[in-house]
Amino acid sequence: MILQLFIFVLAIFLGVELIKKVPSQLHTPLMSGSNAISGITIVAAIIAAGIGGPFGKILGMFALIFATINVVGGYMVTDRMLKMFKGKKD
Amino acid sequence: MDFAIQIAYIISAILFIYGLKMLGRADTANNGNRVSAAGMLLAIVVTLMTSGLSFGWIIAGLLIGTIIGAFVAIKIQMTEIPEMVALFNGSGGLASLLVGWAEFNKYVSQDANVYHFDAFKLIVIFLAILVGGITFTGSVVAFGKLSGRLPGKPILLPSRQIINIGILVLTLLAGVFIVAMPLSIAAKIFLAVAIIAALILGIMVVIPIGGADMPIVVSLLNSYSGIAASMAGFIIANNVLIVAGALVGASGIILTNIMCKAMNRSLANVLFSGFGSDTAAASGASAQEQGEVKALTPQDAYYMLEAASSVIIVPGYGMAVAQAQHVVKELADILEENGAEVKYAIHPVAGRMPGHMNVLLAEANVPYEQLVEPEDVNPNMEMVDIAIVIGANDVVNPSAKEDENSPLWGMPIIEVDRARTTFILKRSMNPGFSGVQNPLFFKEKSRMIFGDAKATISAMISEFKDAQSD
Numbered sequence: 001m002i003l004q005l006f007i008f009v010l011a012i013f014l015g016v017e018l019i020k021k022v023p024s025q026l027h028t029p030l031m032s033g034s035n036a037i038s039g040i041t042i043v044a045a046i047i048a049a050g051i052g053g054p055f056g057k058i059l060g061m062f063a064l065i066f067a068t069i070n071v072v073g074g075y076m077v078t079d080r081m082l083k084m085f086k087g088k089k090d
Numbered sequence: 091m092d093f094a095i096q097i098a099y100i101i102s103a104i105l106f107i108y109g110l111k112m113l114g115r116a117d118t119a120n121n122g123n124r125v126s127a128a129g130m131l132l133a134i135v136v137t138l139m140t141s142g143l144s145f146g147w148i149i150a151g152l153l154i155g156t157i158i159g160a161f162v163a164i165k166i167q168m169t170e171i172p173e174m175v176a177l178f179n180g181s182g183g184l185a186s187l188l189v190g191w192a193e194f195n196k197y198v199s200q201d202a203n204v205y206h207f208d209a210f211k212l213i214v215i216f217l218a219i220l221v222g223g224i225t226f227t228g229s230v231v232a233f234g235k236l237s238g239r240l241p242g243k244p245i246l247l248p249s250r251q252i253i254n255i256g257i258l259v260l261t262l263l264a265g266v267f268i269v270a271m272p273l274s275i276a277a278k279i280f281l282a283v284a285i286i287a288a289l290i291l292g293i294m295v296v297i298p299i300g301g302a303d304m305p306i307v308v309s310l311l312n313s314y315s316g317i318a319a320s321m322a323g324f325i326i327a328n329n330v331l332i333v334a335g336a337l338v339g340a341s342g343i344i345l346t347n348i349m350c351k352a353m354n355r356s357l358a359n360v361l362f363s364g365f366g367s368d369t370a371a372a373s374g375a376s377a378q379e380q381g382e383v384k385a386l387t388p389q390d391a392y393y394m395l396e397a398a399s400s401v402i403i404v405p406g407y408g409m410a411v412a413q414a415q416h417v418v419k420e421l422a423d424i425l426e427e428n429g430a431e432v433k434y435a436i437h438p439v440a441g442r443m444p445g446h447m448n449v450l451l452a453e454a455n456v457p458y459e460q461l462v463e464p465e466d467v468n469p470n471m472e473m474v475d476i477a478i479v480i481g482a483n484d485v486v487n488p489s490a491k492e493d494e495n496s497p498l499w500g501m502p503i504i505e506v507d508r509a510r511t512t513f514i515l516k517r518s519m520n521p522g523f524s525g526v527q528n529p530l531f532f533k534e535k536s537r538m539i540f541g542d543a544k545a546t547i548s549a550m551i552s553e554f555k556d557a558q559s560d
Binding site: 001004007008009011012013014015016018019020021022023024025026027028029030031032033034035036037038039040041042043044045046047048049050051052053055056057058059060061062063064065066067068069070071072073074075076077078079080081082083084085 | 106107109110111113114115116119120122123124126127130133134137138140142143144145147148150151152154155156158159160162163164166168171172174175178179181182184185186187188189191192193195196199210308309312315316318319320322323324325326327328329330331332333334335336337338339340341342343344345348349352436438443444445446448449452453461463
């Protein structure tokens with residue numbers, strides 16, 4: 001438990017360092033892309049839907065549906081946005 | 091096997107860190123998103139190898155979620171992206187809430203013989219539910235305001251701060267009870283209380299915030315959904331969740347701060363001031379005193395544009411609504427062929443999200459070099475023949491530097507009022523998203539061109555084309 005708190009705190013500082021200077025045109029893709037990363041809760045949803053009593057599993061399945069929407073939708077929309085930026089450079 | 095899974099999680103965390111770093115730079119952003127997606131895929135695949143899983147519900151959940159997520163991502167228009175990000179974000183928050191609920195259910199149905207009290211687990215279950223719930227309903231309200239399904243104006247309930255504090259105290263009490271007596275029947279009731287209170291709290295904190303500030307709210311809620319994911323990680327003791335959630339939580343806060351700075355406001359001011367609620371009525375009266383506006387037809391605009399040698403285009407949300415980015419680019423090309431120098435001045439908070447205009451103009455293949463920031467264009471504004479404001483309002487409002495009592499006072503703007511002539515393309519005389527009246531419309535050098543931005547610009551283009559064919 002202490003080890004996990006330790007990791008959490010270090011990761012917070014890492015996150016602050018990663019996003020210091022970002023050009024404003026990338027703010028929307030960055031927000032959308034990091035939003036997709038927060039869909040990592042999908043891992044917990046898989047565990048919840050796969051292990052436990054029937055009621056817990058059904059809750060887990062709904063968690064999994066919403067987490068998957070977050071992950072799949074988030075990455076695909078970010079990709080669509082960024083492709084447009086790439087297109088004009090060619 | 092467990093060891094291999096843990097190693098894979100470490101690799102997945104590294105991919106997230108690299109992906110996020112690459113997302114912050116223009117030349118690597120596209121690959122950065124893919125690197126982070128690869129990290130996600132790896133985390134999902136190895137989680138599916140966890141021993142003891144039954145796959146029925148998992149397959150159903152993954153399938154349904156993938157179909158909905160992919161369908162929405164492919165279908166939506168680029169102009170709808172801000173509200174979709176809000177909705178995806180809310181979806182993630184709801185997932186964390188449900189994980190918390192499911193894990194609580196698992197906790198209380200442990201075999202009594204092996205049961206051991208775990209306060210830490212109960213606390214993080216409660217926090218996942220609280221933060222996840224706020225993220226979910228807060229994001230849904232933000233979605234409603236951004237998409238126009240809810241009124242953009244702040245909705246201010248009387249003594250809302252007291253109500254909010256009351257709900258928060260109730261939620262925390264429920265939390266204390268859940269942690270203290272998890273196995274009692276009452277704990278289930280308190281869990282329901284905590285869930286409902288968290289959902290109400292999310293609505294209550296976002297509804298008093300004006301539509302113009304929604305980008306900042308979405309960014310903040312994005313940070314919350316990261317924290318909620320971290321809490322879910324604490325529940326199942328999984329480091330990759332903790333790390334990825336914390337990364338999003340921290341970077342979301344930083345991004346929120348950057349956006350607040352661009353509007354010269356503090357986060358507290360955004361969240362609690364009810365910005366834009368009372369000003370619209372007050373300045374509506376002064377609109378009469380500011381004099382008359384001078385309207386212009388697209389034909390007249392053509393004659394002036396034809397003679398211009400330096401043009402600046404200032405796009406705003408109106409351009410997005412009218413889907414005018416392609417015709418804007420066409421007009422800019424014609425003006426350049428005609429010998430004029432054309433630049434697009436992009437305000438960091440123009441549109442409904444920072445960088446919103448850049449995304450739209452990129453879609454229309456506007457060269458990156460033509461996009462300039464306010465501080466690059468303001469010093470030479472007197473040399474600009476015509477500034478064309480397309481559906482932007484607050485970001486060109488001169489009260490930001492002229493009127494100390496204006497709510498916009500101090501916000502950096504694009505100073506189009508100093509250009510030789512300013513065209514303002516607008517559907518009506520309504521004030522901007524912030525609800526603040528704009529004295530720019532009444533200035534001596536300003537010309538209003540009323541109508542749908544796309545139709546207006548198309549009319550200008552056909553004037554140019556007619557002139558060429560003669």
